[in-house]
Each structure stands twice: as structure tokens, then as C-alpha cells.
Amino acid sequence: MSWQEVSTVQLRSEFVLLARQEGANVRQLCRRxxxxxxxxxxxxxxxxxLGAQGLIDQSRRPKTSPKRCAExxxxxxxxxxxxxxxxxxxxxxxxxxxxGKVMPSVSTVHAVLQRHSRVDxxxxxxxxxxRFEHEAPNDLWQIDFKGHISLSHGRCHPLTILDxxxxxxxxxAACANEQRRTVQEQLMRAFRLYGLxxxxxxxxxxxxxxxxxxxxxxEVWLMSQGIKVGHSRPYHPQTQGKLExxxxxxKNEVLQGRYFTDLDDAQRAFDIWRDIYNQKRPxxxx
Numbered sequence: 581m582s583w584q585e586v587s588t589v590q591l592r593s594e595f596v597l598l599a600r601q602e603g604a605n606v607r608q609l610c611r612r613x614x615x616x617x618x619x620x621x622x623x624x625x626x627x628x629x630l631g632a633q634g635l636i637d638q639s640r641r642p643k644t645s646p647k648r649c650a651e652x653x654x655x656x657x658x659x660x661x662x663x664x665x666x667x668x669x670x671x672x673x674x675x676x677x678x679x680g681k682v683m684p685s686v687s688t689v690h691a692v693l694q695r696h697s698r699v700d701x702x703x704x705x706x707x708x709x710x711r712f713e714h715e716a717p718n719d720l721w722q723i724d725f726k727g728h729i730s731l732s733h734g735r736c737h738p739l740t741i742l743d744x745x746x747x748x749x750x751x752x753a754a755c756a757n758e759q760r761r762t763v764q765e766q767l768m769r770a771f772r773l774y775g776l777x778x779x780x781x782x783x784x785x786x787x788x789x790x791x792x793x794x795x796x797x798x799e800v801w802l803m804s805q806g807i808k809v810g811h812s813r814p815y816h817p818q819t820q821g822k823l824e825x826x827x828x829x830x831k832n833e834v835l836q837g838r839y840f841t842d843l844d845d846a847q848r849a850f851d852i853w854r855d856i857y858n859q860k861r862p863x864x865x866x
Contacts, residue, residue: 658692665698720777721741725740729840731841731846734842737758738835740830743777749857749858754846767802778807779808829857
């Protein structure tokens with residue numbers, strides 16, 4: 581005889597009544613009812629503590645669910661994730677806590693994002709890297725163009741400048757070209773706002789320059805301000821790794837899937853995002 585032949589609760593009741601009789605052989609009853617001794621003593625214990633109600637199936641849901649959180653908290657996470665779609669669990673948790681919300685662990689926030697398909701499956705492919713930085717702000721600035729993007733009328737060449745120590749975005753300028761005069765105009769604005777850096781590192785080629793013993797007009801102008809100039813190694817983008825990472829964020833959070841009508845339209849989007857990046861976005865590296 582097995583539990584499945586008749587009502588499960590009826591069989592449990594019958595077994596318990598027989599097992600509680602004086603002189604009952606519990607092991608023999610276990611063989612008769614085709615159950616294990618551990619199952620038998622479980623039902624006997626439940627009957628002792630709860631009576632007949634203890635023989636009814638109880639919920640299998642765990643008493644605690646470390647990876648789940650309250651519906652209100654989950655909605656807060658999803659709402660913030662919708663606003664900052666490119667952010668992961670750590671950044672979302674930090675910014676929500678900065679807003680006064682009580683958040684679960686990073687792993688729980690990540691689980692919420694996974695359940696709602698908010699995690700990029702390619703994110704796990706990104707390998708960790710060794711971080712290094714200069715000791716103080718303005719020790720070193722990194723500068724480069726983030727490739728061009730098409731506009732309704734012409735092209736936009738985003739010029740970016742990043743402080744190596746603080747990761748502070750000093751400039752995201754929507755430029756009409758990649759000429760030296762354009763770069764100098766944006767640099768002068770940054771110098772007036774943040775002072776002069778001790779060093780600057782930049783890419784190779786025009787307008788930056790990389791020919792040994794031959795200086796471009798831009799390099800001469802920078803050196804005349806007392807700024808040391810360096811260049812990234814050819815085919816080694818990690819030399820300006822922080823700026824490359826910054827460009828990836830700029831692409832994912834601003835440029836991807838967006839279309840701008842003109843330079844002013846692009847500049848407005850850059851200014852909004854730069855403020856988020858500098859003032860609100862948590863920086864895990866710092």
C-alpha cells in the first residue's frame with residue numbers, strides 16, 4: 581500500500597492511529613505503508629504538536645528568501661533601473677540608498693534585475709582589470725575624440741576630457757570637426773574652470789601628434805602653458821583606459837539608439853548626462 585492509492589491525509593491519519601497504539605511496531609507499519617521511518621516519525625511528531633491539522637500538507641515555501649525582497653523595494657529598483665538602464669546592481673543600490681531608501685544586498689538587487697531581464701548577458705564576459713591612478717586631481721588629464729556620429733545636418737565629433745585621479749568629466753563637447761583650433765577652444769574653457777593640469781595624455785595622429793622629435797602646433801601650445809604632453813602607445817587603448825571606459829558609458833547611456841538633429845541638440849544631451857555622471861552616478865573605482 582502506498583500514499584497515492586487513497587486520500588493522503590486519510591492514510592496519514594490511519595497510520596498515526598495505528599502507530600500510537602500500545603505495543604505498536606512502527607517499523608513494521610512503515611513497511612506496510614511503504615514509507616520511511618523518518619517520514620513516519622515526522623507525521624507522528626506533527627500529530628503530537630498540532631493534532632489532525634498537522635497531517636495536512638504545509639506550504640513548501642521557505643521561511644526566508646534571501647534573494648527576494650518586498651514588492652515595494654523591488655518596484656523602487658525597477659523604476660530606477662528604467663531611468664538608468666545601463667547601470668548594474670551596485671550603482672542602483674548605491675543611488676537608491678543615497679535617496680534614503682533601505683536596500684537589500686547587491687546580490688538581491690541583481691536577482692531582481694535578472695528576474696525582469698534587466699541584465700545584459702554580455703556583462704559577465706567583461707574581465708576585471710588592474711586599476712591605477714595619479715595621486716591628485718590635475719596631475720593628469722586624458723583627452724580624445726569619441727569618433728563621429730551622424731546628425732540631420734552634418735556630423736558631431738564628441739570631444740572628451742577626463743581627470744585621471746577623480747574620473748571627473750571635465751568636458752564633453754559636441755564639435756563640428758577634429759581640428760586643432762576646435763580642441764584649443766575647448767581646452768581653454770576647461771582651463772578657466774578647473775585650472776591647468778601638470779600633464780596631458782592623448783591619442784596619436786592629427787591633431788595630437790606622435791612623431792618623435794617633431795611637435796604639432798597643439799603640443800607646442802600646451803607646452804607653452806607649462807603642461808607636459810604624452811601619447812598613448814599605438815594599438816594599446818588601455819593606455820587611456822579610463823577614457824575608453826568613459827566612452828563606453830557615453831555610448832551606452834547617451835549615443836546608442838539616439839538621433840540628434842544638430843550640434844546644439846547633441847550638446848544638450850551631453851550636458852545632462854555629464855551632470856549625472858559627475859554628480860549622481862556612483863563610481864565603483866573610487
